[in-house]
Amino acid sequence: MKETNTVKTESNNRNKFVIRNLIYDQTEKDNNVVTINKVQGLLKDGLELQDITLKSVHRKETRGPHPGIVIVETNSYDDKSKIMKNKRKLKTVKKYENIYIDNDQSYETRNLQASFRTVLREMGKEKDYKIELLRLGVWNARGWSLKTNDNSQFRKLVLEYSNCDVFAVTETFLRRDENLEINGFKFYGNNRKNLNRNAIRGSGGVGLLVKLDLLDNFDCDILSSEYEGVLWIKLNSKVNDVCFCIAVCYLPPAESTRSLESDVFFQNLLKDIYTYQNMGKIMICGDFNSRVGYNLDYIEGVDLIKPRTVVDATENHQGDVFINFLCDVNFAMLNGRFNDSDFTCISGSGRSVVDYICVPYEDTESILDFKIMSMSDLIAEIGYVPEKNTRSFSFIL
Incomplete structure (x- = not known):
């Protein structure tokens, strides 16, 4: 962010x-x-x-x-x-x-961080600075190969470019107990357990790559990996009471052969939020395959929340359920509430917004920034063109 x-x-x-x-x-x-x-x-x-x-x-x-x-x-x-x-x-x-x-x-970001350091130095807490700010990114990677090849090389470059403290990945395609091992990061995953016996690769799966530098200041524990497509971790500061609870989610498209019941998916997520809400700052992110159109994620006239800019006017059933869920838990999507509104998925079949980062209403004002980067821009930035065509899921941070 x-x-x-x-x-x-x-x-x-x-x-x-x-x-x-x-x-x-x-x-x-x-x-x-x-x-x-x-x-x-x-x-x-x-x-x-x-x-x-x-x-x-x-x-x-x-x-x-x-x-x-x-x-x-x-x-x-x-x-x-x-x-x-x-x-x-x-x-x-x-x-x-x-x-x-x-x-x-x-x-502005550089000056803001410098201001934080100045204030904390005056308080005698300079060592706490790094754990007051968290940079979170999320990307549907459409598979992350465990081999040293074009697939893994490109994804590592995206990870390096993001400079995120926590990098959320959806559709890892990892099987059962497979684990990503990447220098400078520790991987926490929830891989899809039940695969078709004839499948040539894994499918689904979510994970979080946490910087080892961050783990110098935080203890990290898995809160829950009970439900397919959802992983919760808790980051607890070693030097003060700062705590982050982060969920990465993947809800397959309704027409997918591996579709999940969206009402049940979001009901489980709602229960998790109620369980963890008093532990610390909560953030949920991922690919929800939910198109919400112009629907409001707050109650107009009741909740004091900044309206969002809409670029995807299409709605689907999963989007309706997603909106109801956000209103129930008093969470707002960051998409469309900053100066960087854009589609998160661009493919041959069209453009859509299906990937989100969401936080409680009261925490939206503490977000320093939110950015969506298209795959074409990302490839230009890192200067590496993957050999195989990469479906254009944008990168969010």
């Missing part, structure tokens, strides 16, 4: 990226050319890119022991795409193996 004005600042950040852990020396303080030369050297020697033109280079000051991040802007989006595509090469060069390149955050 990001800040509410992502769309406004997105164009400003489109050609920008940040470099972390680039060694600093005092000559940079009064001479930015030194920093520029370091960045150009990294691009040439670390990424093997000779023709990148930089528009601006600026190192942020830091008072801590680590070098300040370097914010770089290229003259063109194509140049930035080349950099993002080749950044993995840094791990193979001894001089640059501890350096990371990421997309730049918006100005």
Whole structure:
């Protein structure tokens, strides 16, 4: 999750990226050319890119022991795409193996996080900062191969690009007790247990990839994996009373051979929310195959909630049940309530909104940002085109 004005600042950040852990020396303080030369050297020697033109280079000051991040802007989006595509090469060069390149955050997000750090430092709780904010993403991956191949490589790049603390995945296609093992993350899954004996691959399944860095500050436990298509985890802070309860869900389409009774699905989810609501902050996300059209997820004139922008006017039965569920538990979908309203599924049969992140009404104001990224934009950002056609389920964070 990001800040509410992502769309406004997105164009400003489109050609920008940040470099972390680039060694600093005092000559940079009064001479930015030194920093520029370091960045150009990294691009040439670390990424093997000779023709990148930089528009601006600026190192942020830091008072801590680590070098300040370097914010770089290229003259063109194509140049930035080349950099993002080749950044993995840094791990193979001894001089640059501890350096990371990421997309730049918006100005407002950076300032907001800096403000949090300042306040917490004054309170003597700087160590608690990282656990006050959580970045959650969700994606229907349509299968995540356990083999080292094009499928798994592309999905790992999406995971890396997201920079999420918790990355929710629907339709993992993992079988029974299969488990994803990805550097820097721990996987919690609820795989579909009952598969057709003639099936050539798994189907369904949900999971959550939790950053190991986050687990330095949190204990993570599975609250429930009782129902097919639903997984709950609880993240409990090790240093204060912050707690997050997160559910990732997958409700198959009504016409699917593996369809679930939507009324029962949402009734079970409602029971879970009532069970866990006093533990901490609750978030539910996933692919619900529910099209809600213009239906309201709140009671007009009663609930004080910001109206949402609608891009998908179509409704289906699962969408009607989903809306009733949200009203029953006083939850609002984030889709359409920020400046980034878009479809979440784009395929040959059309466009739709079926993937959501939802939070209690009172928590909508605490969301810093919400963003939907189409598969075509995502492929352009990470600079990697998968060999096989990937159905365009957008990525939400």
